[in-house]
Amino acid sequence: MTDPDALAALESRVAALTRQVARLEDAHAVKSLQYKYGYYIDKCLYDEAVTLFCDSGEVRFLNGIYRGRTGIRRLYCDWFRKYFTGGVNGPRRGLMLDHLMLQDIVDVAEDGLTAKGRFRCLLQGGCHESMRESIPNFPRQFWESGIYENIYVKEDGVWKVKRLDYNMLWQADYDQGWANSGVHLTPMTRTYPTDPNGPDELLPEAPKTWPEARVVPFHYPHPVTGKRWGEP
Amino acid sequence: MTDPDALAALESRVAALTRQVARLEDAHAVKSLQYKYGYYIDKCLYDEAVTLFCDSGEVRFLNGIYRGRTGIRRLYCDWFRKYFTGGVNGPRRGLMLDHLMLQDIVDVAEDGLTAKGRFRCLLQGGCHESMRESIPNFPRQFWESGIYENIYVKEDGVWKVKRLDYNMLWQADYDQGWANSGVHLTPMTRTYPTDPNGPDELLPEAPKTWPEARVVPFHYPHPVTGKRWGEP
Amino acid sequence: MTDPDALAALESRVAALTRQVARLEDAHAVKSLQYKYGYYIDKCLYDEAVTLFCDSGEVRFLNGIYRGRTGIRRLYCDWFRKYFTGGVNGPRRGLMLDHLMLQDIVDVAEDGLTAKGRFRCLLQGGCHESMRESIPNFPRQFWESGIYENIYVKEDGVWKVKRLDYNMLWQADYDQGWANSGVHLTPMTRTYPTDPNGPDELLPEAPKTWPEARVVPFHYPHPVTGKRWGEP
Numbered sequence: 001m002t003d004p005d006a007l008a009a010l011e012s013r014v015a016a017l018t019r020q021v022a023r024l025e026d027a028h029a030v031k032s033l034q035y036k037y038g039y040y041i042d043k044c045l046y047d048e049a050v051t052l053f054c055d056s057g058e059v060r061f062l063n064g065i066y067r068g069r070t071g072i073r074r075l076y077c078d079w080f081r082k083y084f085t086g087g088v089n090g091p092r093r094g095l096m097l098d099h100l101m102l103q104d105i106v107d108v109a110e111d112g113l114t115a116k117g118r119f120r121c122l123l124q125g126g127c128h129e130s131m132r133e134s135i136p137n138f139p140r141q142f143w144e145s146g147i148y149e150n151i152y153v154k155e156d157g158v159w160k161v162k163r164l165d166y167n168m169l170w171q172a173d174y175d176q177g178w179a180n181s182g183v184h185l186t187p188m189t190r191t192y193p194t195d196p197n198g199p200d201e202l203l204p205e206a207p208k209t210w211p212e213a214r215v216v217p218f219h220y221p222h223p224v225t226g227k228r229w230g231e232p
Numbered sequence: 233m234t235d236p237d238a239l240a241a242l243e244s245r246v247a248a249l250t251r252q253v254a255r256l257e258d259a260h261a262v263k264s265l266q267y268k269y270g271y272y273i274d275k276c277l278y279d280e281a282v283t284l285f286c287d288s289g290e291v292r293f294l295n296g297i298y299r300g301r302t303g304i305r306r307l308y309c310d311w312f313r314k315y316f317t318g319g320v321n322g323p324r325r326g327l328m329l330d331h332l333m334l335q336d337i338v339d340v341a342e343d344g345l346t347a348k349g350r351f352r353c354l355l356q357g358g359c360h361e362s363m364r365e366s367i368p369n370f371p372r373q374f375w376e377s378g379i380y381e382n383i384y385v386k387e388d389g390v391w392k393v394k395r396l397d398y399n400m401l402w403q404a405d406y407d408q409g410w411a412n413s414g415v416h417l418t419p420m421t422r423t424y425p426t427d428p429n430g431p432d433e434l435l436p437e438a439p440k441t442w443p444e445a446r447v448v449p450f451h452y453p454h455p456v457t458g459k460r461w462g463e464p
Numbered sequence: 465m466t467d468p469d470a471l472a473a474l475e476s477r478v479a480a481l482t483r484q485v486a487r488l489e490d491a492h493a494v495k496s497l498q499y500k501y502g503y504y505i506d507k508c509l510y511d512e513a514v515t516l517f518c519d520s521g522e523v524r525f526l527n528g529i530y531r532g533r534t535g536i537r538r539l540y541c542d543w544f545r546k547y548f549t550g551g552v553n554g555p556r557r558g559l560m561l562d563h564l565m566l567q568d569i570v571d572v573a574e575d576g577l578t579a580k581g582r583f584r585c586l587l588q589g590g591c592h593e594s595m596r597e598s599i600p601n602f603p604r605q606f607w608e609s610g611i612y613e614n615i616y617v618k619e620d621g622v623w624k625v626k627r628l629d630y631n632m633l634w635q636a637d638y639d640q641g642w643a644n645s646g647v648h649l650t651p652m653t654r655t656y657p658t659d660p661n662g663p664d665e666l667l668p669e670a671p672k673t674w675p676e677a678r679v680v681p682f683h684y685p686h687p688v689t690g691k692r693w694g695e696p
Contacts, residue, residue, distance in 0.1 A: 235467060235468065235471065238471055238475075239471060242471070242474060242475055242478060245478055245482070246478060249478070249481055249482060249485055252485050252489065253485060256485070256488050256489065256492070259492060334564060334565070334566045335499045335502060335503070335564065335565050335566065336499065337496050337499055337500060337503075350503070352503075352564060354564065377562060377588070379503075402560070409590070409605045409638040409639065410560050410588065410590055410592070410605055410638075411560075411590045411591060411592055411593055411604045411605035411638070412592075412593050412605075442560075442592070443557055443558040443592035443594055443595070444557055445507070445555035445556060445557055445558070445559060446555060447507045447509070447554065447555060450500075450503070452496075452500070454512055454515065454516075455493070455496065455497050455500055455516065455622070455623070456515050456516055456622055456624055457515050
């Protein structure tokens, strides 16, 4: 091989490496983005949470879809923040809402512009007995567990949440445990503006929750057989 | 340095980088493989779990070794699947078997053909009170915790589980907690085919479980001193 | 572009890639370091834990700062080890101290010499009812949760803990749950040597714990807006 050929060959290997390294950095960034979401939500930092989304982002929560910046703010800032902290952006004495994020599966598209991520969330929620004003219909203390299957997008080099799809699978009263509890969150029945906190759209069918059991579809194929989930 | 020398030097740096990047991609793939195992097992997707193994794979469970595809299918598809779901490959209403996977330590061999991984598993198990038929000898609701020290192998570019070594350390009845519970799973006493669900081999000694305490040997040396576990 | 220019351009790209790959390897190493700390601490392997620190390391625990190798050994080997295992370096029958580490956010400095990491820890602690000698003032069984915001340093190519800053946020008696529990660990009032297990320094103010709520400052800026935590 002459020098120019050797140089061209090396340039092409470096170009390939550059793409691979960028994808690894992307995967690290996407995982961190989701874990940071968890840390913000722990402490009712809703302003910090909503700015993790892109303008055309959406949140799927229970059987509702909250669309765009307006819909996402309605969910976190109008509904959750007023409900949990009386409108304060930050933690409240005696309120427990820990969102443990774990078991990350992040897959970045070849072009590095989108990514998908599956995460598990274990939630420890409740109110301390010393709280003066109780939060209406909020259980005293409970476990909650769900699976995220999210979509992320890179805009101007910055990873953002495009779709946060939270699949709440079970909730359990702390004292009773999961053997003796159903979920306390129930499907929504009305959209916004009929319900001022309502979603922009309702899913055709409410996802099943405990004691029903369901598989949250995997965004990835089986890592050995290559079979996509749901494929016959 | 003349151009050809400079080119050769650069080629060698690119070759080194190529290996490093491949090892980073391998580590990501191995972690994802194990986390995917956890998501499959949550939902009794045993067909999906067993195909994560290589042909010569094995599972160490309690004091038994299940060998090869036949042994692994005996454990997951003959034993677990019949026991938990009556033979259905998928989740069962009212059955809780969440396998939370976390705290990954993955080390890939220099040649990129094998890897070792340590993971923690926290299990939330049980049956909902509304289940009509109870699962014999399965506790109503419990916690379980264990440490994996696994071996992985890359075959034709695909990472597979070579040895899944699950060290169950404790189980606790949900109502009683770990202070007042021992484990409900007991060591096996017979191999296959005497026990139709039995392992191919029994370990010489059953690993100790709660309230006994033991260190699951670390596959990695101490990251600062470099001392291997068990070295004097 | 002539060949020498093309070669120089490629060399510069390879140099950039080399730095990027090193940072990815660093992030992997730092995460593993912290997760290994968790596995050692689970099993009262205090000698293994203290050698994860650099000579000028420190630990922030409750409202105390333990400084340098001497201070760190005082905390782990003089205080904890004597208290939990009667001085044995290793697990004790009937003692539960699982430190679940998760939700890693690791950021490595450009020069690859320091790093910061945020981690969540969920602790399952207690003593089995069959333990003959109880541990004074140690609760029967409890949950604990905290956030680490740590600093790491690379010395001679080896990552070490520079500052372990553990922010214990809540503890809950297992039977009562977090709705009905406060923390059992209380702030320290005296430094070493007045208190033989005491820290080298007390923080000006004891960090708030449950049912008080606080945000552990984030070492990273908001990943989308770029705003640093605490900035107006």
